Amino acid sequence: xxxxxxxxxxxxxRIANRPKHWVRAVTACNSRCxxxxxxxxxxxxxxxxxxxxxxxRRGIEELGADKVIISGGEASLHPAFVELIRYAKEDLGYxxxxxxxxxxxxxERDFYLACRDAGLGEITxxxxxxxEELHDWLTQTPGAFKKLMKSMMRARRDPKGPIVNxxxxxxxxxxxxLDRIVELCLTVGVSEFDLLHVIPQANAFENRxxxxxxxxxxLPVLHKVFRLNRHPGVVVWTNRFPVHFLxxxxxxxxxxxxxxxxxxxxxxxxxxxxxxxKPLECRQPERCVHCFIEPFCTTMxxxxxxxNAERIEVxxxxxxxxxxxxxxxxxxxxxxxLPDLAALRALELPEGLAVELSLDSAEPLRDLPDRPLxxxxxxxxxxxxxxxxxxxxxxEIALTQGTAAWMLAHRDRLAPHLSLLRxxxxxxxxxxxxxxxxxxxxxxxxxxxxxxLPxxxxxxxxAPGTLLVEERRRLRPALFEAQTGRLDIRELxxxxxxxxxxxxxxxxxxxxxxxxxxxxAINMVRDQGLRLCRPLGGAWAEDAAAQLLARWPQPPRRxxxxxxxxxxxxxxxxxxxxxxxxxxxxxxxxxxxxxxxRPLVKGPSRVKQLPS
Numbered sequence: 103x104x105x106x107x108x109x110x111x112x113x114x115x116r117i118a119n120r121p122k123h124w125v126r127a128v129t130a131c132n133s134r135c136x137x138x139x140x141x142x143x144x145x146x147x148x149x150x151x152x153x154x155x156x157x158x159r160r161g162i163e164e165l166g167a168d169k170v171i172i173s174g175g176e177a178s179l180h181p182a183f184v185e186l187i188r189y190a191k192e193d194l195g196y197x198x199x200x201x202x203x204x205x206x207x208x209x210e211r212d213f214y215l216a217c218r219d220a221g222l223g224e225i226t227x228x229x230x231x232x233x234e235e236l237h238d239w240l241t242q243t244p245g246a247f248k249k250l251m252k253s254m255m256r257a258r259r260d261p262k263g264p265i266v267n268x269x270x271x272x273x274x275x276x277x278x279x280l281d282r283i284v285e286l287c288l289t290v291g292v293s294e295f296d297l298l299h300v301i302p303q304a305n306a307f308e309n310r311x312x313x314x315x316x317x318x319x320x321l322p323v324l325h326k327v328f329r330l331n332r333h334p335g336v337v338v339w340t341n342r343f344p345v346h347f348l349x350x351x352x353x354x355x356x357x358x359x360x361x362x363x364x365x366x367x368x369x370x371x372x373x374x375x376x377x378x379x380k381p382l383e384c385r386q387p388e389r390c391v392h393c394f395i396e397p398f399c400t401t402m403x404x405x406x407x408x409x410n411a412e413r414i415e416v417x418x419x420x421x422x423x424x425x426x427x428x429x430x431x432x433x434x435x436x437x438x439x440l441p442d443l444a445a446l447r448a449l450e451l452p453e454g455l456a457v458e459l460s461l462d463s464a465e466p467l468r469d470l471p472d473r474p475l476x477x478x479x480x481x482x483x484x485x486x487x488x489x490x491x492x493x494x495x496x497x498e499i500a501l502t503q504g505t506a507a508w509m510l511a512h513r514d515r516l517a518p519h520l521s522l523l524r525x526x527x528x529x530x531x532x533x534x535x536x537x538x539x540x541x542x543x544x545x546x547x548x549x550x551x552x553x554x555l556p557x558x559x560x561x562x563x564x565a566p567g568t569l570l571v572e573e574r575r576r577l578r579p580a581l582f583e584a585q586t587g588r589l590d591i592r593e594l595x596x597x598x599x600x601x602x603x604x605x606x607x608x609x610x611x612x613x614x615x616x617x618x619x620x621x622x623a624i625n626m627v628r629d630q631g632l633r634l635c636r637p638l639g640g641a642w643a644e645d646a647a648a649q650l651l652a653r654w655p656q657p658p659r660r661x662x663x664x665x666x667x668x669x670x671x672x673x674x675x676x677x678x679x680x681x682x683x684x685x686x687x688x689x690x691x692x693x694x695x696x697x698x699x700r701p702l703v704k705g706p707s708r709v710k711q712l713p714s
Contacts, residue, residue: 111353111628115533118339118357122169123161124367127154127186129688131175133204134242135230137271137313139303140175147691151182158190168197178207184216191221200224202269204241205250214256224265226296227254230273232282240275251290258291267294269341272324273306274315280327288336297327298341302389314392317347318608328354342394345605345624349632358599358624364395365595370686376406376589377680379670390662400660401598405589408575409671416458416576423579427452430674431577435476447471458498464488470495482508489515493522501527501559506541510550520555526573527559529623531600536625543634561604561622562615562646563636570649587677599624607635614643617657618650 129140129147154172161167170190177183178201190196201217205227208214227250231237237247257263268287272280284295300306306313317324328351331338340354348354365372374380382399390396408414412432419425419436429436435456440446442463451457456474464483467490476496479485482504488497489512497519499505509516516523527544530536541547544564548557557568581597583590604621613619615638622634638646659665673679 112534112537114353115357119359119532120169121165121167122171123158123165123167124171124173124363125154125157125161126174126688127172127177127180127183128175130179131204132179132206132243133176133246135271135305136240136242136275136309137273137300137306139301139306141304143304144689144693145175147688147695148180149688149691151185153687153691154180154182154186155189158186158194158196162194162196169200170196170198171200171202173202176204176206177201178203178213178217183207184220187217187222188220191223198223200226202226202228203253204228204243204246205253206246208253208257209249211256214253218257218260218263222264224267225257226267226269227292228271229254229268229283229287230271231276232279232286236276236279240271240273254287254292255290265294266292267296267337268292269296269298271298271300272343273300273313275312277315277320278323281323284327284330293335294337294339295327296339296341297343299343299394301342301394302392303384307389317344321347325351345627346608346610346632349607352628352631355605355624355628358603361395361398361599361603362592362595365398365591368395369591370684372402372591374683375670376402376591377670378683379667380683381667385661385667387662387664390660393662396660396662397603398595398598400662400665401602402594403661403665403668404602404658405594405597406668406671410669413575414577415574418576418578420579425451425455426675427455433577435474437576443468443470466490467493467495479505481505485509485512489519491518493519496522496524498524498526501525501541501544501547502539503541506547510547513551513553516551516553516555520553524556524558524571525568527557527564527623529559529601529603530625531596533625533628536623536629540626540629542630545634545636559623561619561635562642562650563613563638564622564634566642567645570646570653572653582674586680587674588680589671605632607632609637610635613637615647615650618654620658 127149129143129145131138131145158170161170172183172186172190180186187199190199199221201222203225208217208225229237229250230240231247234247237250238244254266254268258266270276270280270283276283280297287293287295300313302310324347328338328340328348330336331354338354340348340356341360343356345355368382371382375382384393385399390399409431414431414433416435416437417426417429417433419438425436435458436451437458437460438446439460440462442461442465446457446459447469451473454473456476458476458478460478460480461484464481464487466487467477476498477488478498478500479488480500480502485499485505485508499509528539530539544560545566548565548568552567555568556571557565558571558573562570578597581590581593582588603624605624605627606616606619606621610616610619610621626634670680
């Protein structure tokens, strides 16, 4: 089967980025899954109806969501489950109400019909084995398989029924029969699958010897199932699956915005880390090496470290706002985006303040203010206007298809200004942006250009023959909460997605600079593929290794290799420091109800064994 058409990939991105909101109704569950990631939360909490409704409203009023997923635990156990569906659909106007379920409650016909008629528009059934023995053992719940299959077939055969799909938590026990699980679903008419990679939380980590598997050993069956996505009747989504194992099937890389949902689910722990330095409870290298959000946590740590050490280079200001003097966190230049030079001349800025300027216009550089000034060129017409004899200011060139074509055609105009020039590869929050703007195969471009220019934003294998420099550390005012002057969790996650989320190929393990290379921007990978990752050899390998060793005598630390905890950053000037830790409302509710974390299903001795 052929690869997906590019327009199909963009359609998948639009679906994945539909504004949606996850709302927990309970922590209670009638399964005891060996891989459960919630087993260490207070159990048997049924959140008060008004609290759940308030959270449903927040999705509409604050987040702009048009789809809501009512989750748990097992959300269908909530006594007001049907009422909550109706409230979300009829009173609030969500376009779609979804739940993720083990199917037990839906085995009762009247319950299923009540949910359907209340407005439940999508049911995701959690199926983890192709046989009763395997599914019931993984869920540690006798009879679970029969009830789930009964529920799923009822919903699928109902002409007025909701959308039906299946999620599978892939683990050591079922990865070898994943194709048979999918085959079973196809036989009953279910053709959409969300395949979840097991993550190191709660039961899954306690039972890691039973749950975690070596992905390389099972790539044939995994890729067999993944390739079904190219069949016109089947839809496959991956969830938390390691990117480097999806080479050749990059359309299945999970939309990076999923990171926002993951971080939101841990927002109270993240808030306490940012404010008082309390580490996330799961911060252990042996967990982090398996964790989907480890890249975000590493980005967060590095951002805090930059604030604490006042290593920020550019504060991206907003026209019309007062400029904070001194610039926050050690910033040495004010970044401005303006329509034209007249707008710059009209600004009243402190004397001597350095400015990094992005312009909408491509006008000639005449009558520039007498101040330290660096320019950023984003379009070919700006290069045409600005790269003239007598250029006296630093110029950072955003590498795009347009600027690359101009540079190749006017190499002779670059050469006299090498000491003033720098090329930066922007990263993009959306796949469509990367597809429209990014140069196809930057390594080929730099080979053709043949100039030893400073370059940032690319992996060494993408910029042969250049000077490898770090991207300038920038800071946006929107990264801080307007009420507190402290880092905003959602904006921090969005910044990670747009500028720091990178990946490598399995082949990168053989590259001599792999320890000092962050990889390739995720949306460039999604667009052009992991084929761009090319382990270095020859003279460029020696040159690049020497440059990176001089920059980082020790490889940059990550959480996965034991990076130390960062102390909390100070608030923006004019705001009070954080007063103390905050409590997770779920924990507060649980304490009021006298609920405690359920004992983890821990180790083979406490697990009901799989029948032979």
